[in-house]
Amino acid sequence: MHISEIILSPLLALIVGVFFLGLSRKIMARIHWRYGPPITQPVIDIIRMFSQKSVSHGNLFNFGIIFSIAGSIAVVLFIPFGRIHPLSNSGGLLVILYIMLLAPLGIALSSGEAANPNSSIGISRKLLLTLGYEFSLLLILLALMTHYRTISITEIVALQQKGSWSLFRLPLVLPGIAYILILPAILGVRPFEISKAPQEISSGPMVEYGGTYLALAKIEHAFAIVIGISLFVNLFLGGANNLAFFFLKVLLVFILGIFINAVFPRLRTEQAIKYLFGIPAFLAFLGLVITVLI
Amino acid sequence: MDRNKLIKWIKTPAKMGNKYSLHAVYFCTGCGIIEIPPTITTRWDAERFGVTPAATPRQANLFLITGYVSLKTLKSIIRTYEQMPEPKYTVGFGSCPINGGMYWDSYNTIKHLDKYIPVDGWIAGCMPRPEAIFIAVTHLWKMIDNDMADGYKKYRNNYDQYRANQEKVLGSLDWPPLFK
Amino acid sequence: MSLALILIVAFSGAIITYLAGKVSSKLRKTIAVVFSLALIPMIALLFGKNIETPLFEFLGLRLILRINNLAWIFAIAISILSSLSVIFSLIYMKGKEKVDFYYFMMLFINAAMIGIVFSGDLVSFFIFWEMMSWATFLLISYKRGPALAAGIKYIIMSIFGSMAMLIGILFILNTQGTLIISQLAGNINLSLYNTIFIMILFSVAFGVKNAILPFHAWLPPAHSEAPSPFSAILSGILIKMGTYGFILLLYVIVGVQKLLSLPGFTIVINILATVTIIFPTFVALIQEDAKKLLAWSTVAQAGYIILGIAFGTSLSVTGGIFHFINHATFKALLFLAIGAVEYRTNGVRDLNSLGGLIKQMPITFVAALIGACGLIGVPLTNGFVSKWFIYKSLILNKSPFLAFFALFGTWGTILYSFKLIHNIFLGQTPEKFKSIGRAPFSMQLPMIILSLAVIIFGIFPGLPLKAINSIVVSFGLESLNINLWGLASSTGALNTINIFTAISAGILLVWLLSKLGSKAKSVNQDDTYAAGTSVPQDRYHYTVEFYKPLYRVIRPYLKDIVDIFYTLLADWIKKISSKLRKIYNGYVGNYVMYIILFLAILIFVQLKWSLW
Numbered sequence A: 001m002h003i004s005e006i007i008l009s010p011l012l013a014l015i016v017g018v019f020f021l022g023l024s025r026k027i028m029a030r031i032h033w034r035y036g037p038p039i040t041q042p043v044i045d046i047i048r049m050f051s052q053k054s055v056s057h058g059n060l061f062n063f064g065i066i067f068s069i070a071g072s073i074a075v076v077l078f079i080p081f082g083r084i085h086p087l088s089n090s091g092g093l094l095v096i097l098y099i100m101l102l103a104p105l106g107i108a109l110s111s112g113e114a115a116n117p118n119s120s121i122g123i124s125r126k127l128l129l130t131l132g133y134e135f136s137l138l139l140i141l142l143a144l145m146t147h148y149r150t151i152s153i154t155e156i157v158a159l160q161q162k163g164s165w166s167l168f169r170l171p172l173v174l175p176g177i178a179y180i181l182i183l184p185a186i187l188g189v190r191p192f193e194i195s196k197a198p199q200e201i202s203s204g205p206m207v208e209y210g211g212t213y214l215a216l217a218k219i220e221h222a223f224a225i226v227i228g229i230s231l232f233v234n235l236f237l238g239g240a241n242n243l244a245f246f247f248l249k250v251l252l253v254f255i256l257g258i259f260i261n262a263v264f265p266r267l268r269t270e271q272a273i274k275y276l277f278g279i280p281a282f283l284a285f286l287g288l289v290i291t292v293l294i
Numbered sequence B: 001m002d003r004n005k006l007i008k009w010i011k012t013p014a015k016m017g018n019k020y021s022l023h024a025v026y027f028c029t030g031c032g033i034i035e036i037p038p039t040i041t042t043r044w045d046a047e048r049f050g051v052t053p054a055a056t057p058r059q060a061n062l063f064l065i066t067g068y069v070s071l072k073t074l075k076s077i078i079r080t081y082e083q084m085p086e087p088k089y090t091v092g093f094g095s096c097p098i099n100g101g102m103y104w105d106s107y108n109t110i111k112h113l114d115k116y117i118p119v120d121g122w123i124a125g126c127m128p129r130p131e132a133i134f135i136a137v138t139h140l141w142k143m144i145d146n147d148m149a150d151g152y153k154k155y156r157n158n159y160d161q162y163r164a165n166q167e168k169v170l171g172s173l174d175w176p177p178l179f180k
Numbered sequence C: 001m002s003l004a005l006i007l008i009v010a011f012s013g014a015i016i017t018y019l020a021g022k023v024s025s026k027l028r029k030t031i032a033v034v035f036s037l038a039l040i041p042m043i044a045l046l047f048g049k050n051i052e053t054p055l056f057e058f059l060g061l062r063l064i065l066r067i068n069n070l071a072w073i074f075a076i077a078i079s080i081l082s083s084l085s086v087i088f089s090l091i092y093m094k095g096k097e098k099v100d101f102y103y104f105m106m107l108f109i110n111a112a113m114i115g116i117v118f119s120g121d122l123v124s125f126f127i128f129w130e131m132m133s134w135a136t137f138l139l140i141s142y143k144r145g146p147a148l149a150a151g152i153k154y155i156i157m158s159i160f161g162s163m164a165m166l167i168g169i170l171f172i173l174n175t176q177g178t179l180i181i182s183q184l185a186g187n188i189n190l191s192l193y194n195t196i197f198i199m200i201l202f203s204v205a206f207g208v209k210n211a212i213l214p215f216h217a218w219l220p221p222a223h224s225e226a227p228s229p230f231s232a233i234l235s236g237i238l239i240k241m242g243t244y245g246f247i248l249l250l251y252v253i254v255g256v257q258k259l260l261s262l263p264g265f266t267i268v269i270n271i272l273a274t275v276t277i278i279f280p281t282f283v284a285l286i287q288e289d290a291k292k293l294l295a296w297s298t299v300a301q302a303g304y305i306i307l308g309i310a311f312g313t314s315l316s317v318t319g320g321i322f323h324f325i326n327h328a329t330f331k332a333l334l335f336l337a338i339g340a341v342e343y344r345t346n347g348v349r350d351l352n353s354l355g356g357l358i359k360q361m362p363i364t365f366v367a368a369l370i371g372a373c374g375l376i377g378v379p380l381t382n383g384f385v386s387k388w389f390i391y392k393s394l395i396l397n398k399s400p401f402l403a404f405f406a407l408f409g410t411w412g413t414i415l416y417s418f419k420l421i422h423n424i425f426l427g428q429t430p431e432k433f434k435s436i437g438r439a440p441f442s443m444q445l446p447m448i449i450l451s452l453a454v455i456i457f458g459i460f461p462g463l464p465l466k467a468i469n470s471i472v473v474s475f476g477l478e479s480l481n482i483n484l485w486g487l488a489s490s491t492g493a494l495n496t497i498n499i500f501t502a503i504s505a506g507i508l509l510v511w512l513l514s515k516l517g518s519k520a521k522s523v524n525q526d527d528t529y530a531a532g533t534s535v536p537q538d539r540y541h542y543t544v545e546f547y548k549p550l551y552r553v554i555r556p557y558l559k560d561i562v563d564i565f566y567t568l569l570a571d572w573i574k575k576i577s578s579k580l581r582k583i584y585n586g587y588v589g590n591y592v593m594y595i596i597l598f599l600a601i602l603i604f605v606q607l608k609w610s611l612w
């Protein structure tokens, strides 16, 4: 644990996350056969939003969004980026699993105070989606933890570096596939974009955010992307020994996510839940059973 | 990015941000909305100018009023405009909002939108082509640069007058005044 | 401080309060508060002591009071929680009927519970147990009407449990010749079948009180009918007497080594615990009454506690006992918060007709939020630490499926806790609640204290964990490497201070960042986006069927089969009774005829076969 690492790792996550936001818009545009915005567009957007005079619905409205980003920053500190892992020895995967709650919880509380039914609908969908993918995710993480006999994420990464990636280890193949299947839901990209659904419920929880709040929500989204993918990379793609290699892996997974985002329409909530409780849950369950038996 | 632009970014980031990130509320009132889909999708791709649709007025800074404005929609327009965060820019699209257009003698459309909310620019035509929107956007950039797109300030300074005009056609409004 | 004195103070407090109520209500309030507060330091002074004092002989059995670390933790939790809810009751009960009786019963139950944890032999345990059960019955059905039905449901199941316990106690007396717990401990020798027999009998008794799944049916109606401050005690402490009984049975009387070697024990307990976690969690999700929701959640949380305690590693037992303390704090907190809302809105508990009370009752909201966070187990609250202990022990001891159910239950918990918070405090305020005031101070104070407890135990879990560790060691399990901020361990440590620093630094940083932006204008709830129209004034709050897509999937499976079974049983008994009624029809002549007939048969039998 180094003080410079504590500063560096959230900063890196932020930069990479915002870059990803821009990249995703560019790639999406190219898939649509468009020229697309400049890659710095999210930065411009965030600057613009910070300059705008927003409205606030109360103290919880202000605090919730701050709390949410603080939660994201805390998660980032617990996730190893290459060799940088400032706090990952203070609680391991279980803690990560729980601190990952803080970000959506903060947004949910904050937008709840806005008294807008669209945001309530958005939150309710978001929580349902979480319940859906968490079913498989928990099974997957438990398979990992039983296989490696540790709850520390750095240990898991280290063990993968010695041997092969988890994705290619025999009992962990199935959970790995299940993880890939639920990854779009974790990232909240298109087939599972149900909680935002701009055309349907006016961007759900963010409906009342303007100005500073919207900028913070964008930043939170950037963090969420990095967190969601880095967790996968660390757990299944073997993490990495240095930063560049690590973020290269993250980038590849992210581009895969964008492709999925580009070609799928949005599912309805029931369909999404049905899908999540279907094949991915089954694969994850099978994986855990095999892991326990071996 | 050339040097001038960079200096501008450092000097007035807010202004530049607003210039290159115009998130628009498309207020689909009349026929004009039919021109919006080609504008924002593959054919003309408004996103390369930073113009994208916003989900709610809270997230937007550009208000496009695309067509005739009936009394009922005027109410919504005013409310939406008031909910947008400042700075915000309005562009009237088509001849109907300018002077009534082909609805000049209709009993329930308004003829001059800028009596009720400030309008920073007009795009004339019935209906204007998507290219015209881009011309309008680049024109709006120039206006923002020169601090000429100050409709929202006008609205704040002359709020009483605007409110009086609104109440004249709509009767009593069921929300409290924005500025007191 | 002798133990008998504490009990005398506790019981006399109840009586004096009752008598004082006849004089004036002010005197009653003062005395109730003074007596319940007085118990806290008296019990606190006993910390770390290990005393056993014989009381007197009763039917040839010695009644014994004793205290050790386990009893101390329960006793202090009882005394603190009940004094808090007595303070909360001061205003809550104002103007209600039979207030004398209410306070009497509150203090009486408090005393009886202290008696249970202090008793050093099974006879006094049983006596205090029965006192508590009956007093609880009277207090649950205090409001009459549906409350009476709830109370009767409770007392019937409770009597059933007590009978089982009585048989068990007599059995132990017969086979072991003593009922003193310290003599039983360790050197109980029973054959395998007898152990199982006793386990079943006592499990029925404690399971009913603890509302483990097949015996849970009394709890939801009882909770929702009882007055809120009493619900807090009921959920926080009273049902945990069942947990205390389990700990006593499993670790003190039978002993953990013997226990884990019992065939099938782990499987049965694990199945019971997981079902108790999962099923009530999802039932809670569809509840529309705030207190019923919390009641079902209590059942589910009891599952976590039992899972932790029965799993039998020192990590999990520590987690289980810690979760008991935590559950007492945050669940009591939630019940008190709901009570405050109920008080201000004139008894509205329906989750679909409240809304937006955060502006009206900010402190109650914060309290409820902290309580809900504790319930979920959000990091930096105490619920997180105890659940972390349980999960870790489950994962490392090769029970990933148990861990899965426990974790998945937590995600269900998130859903219903958020529903609770959202539907009451967030969203749009209905017109009729716009002018209600904040909760009065005597209601806020207990909530503030409990919220602080939730947070402090979450950031410095070492404080209670050290005490719990000594209990766990006294059970013969290995000691854990506890420090102030959690646990040091090679297989994944816990450091809450680091989490706390990370999050608070993050908050500070982002707060500064948000200051960069221009200042926001505050608007009221009517000024929200509604596609250009103004928001309808009253019911524009998304509450009914909050998780509709999920409800559609799960509702068919959420029939409370057990409750239906009990209801059928009750109907059946009623039917048989009404048949019997045809024979016992109240005519003296008939009865005389029965007697003569009976005698005639006897005489006939005697003459024919001369049996006598």
Ligand code: SF4
Binding pocket: B030, B031, B032, B066, B067, B068, B093, B094, B095, B096, B097, B101, B102, B125, B126, B127
């Ligand atoms: S200007 Fe022409 S196209 Fe536009 S709304 Fe009016 S009539 Fe329709």
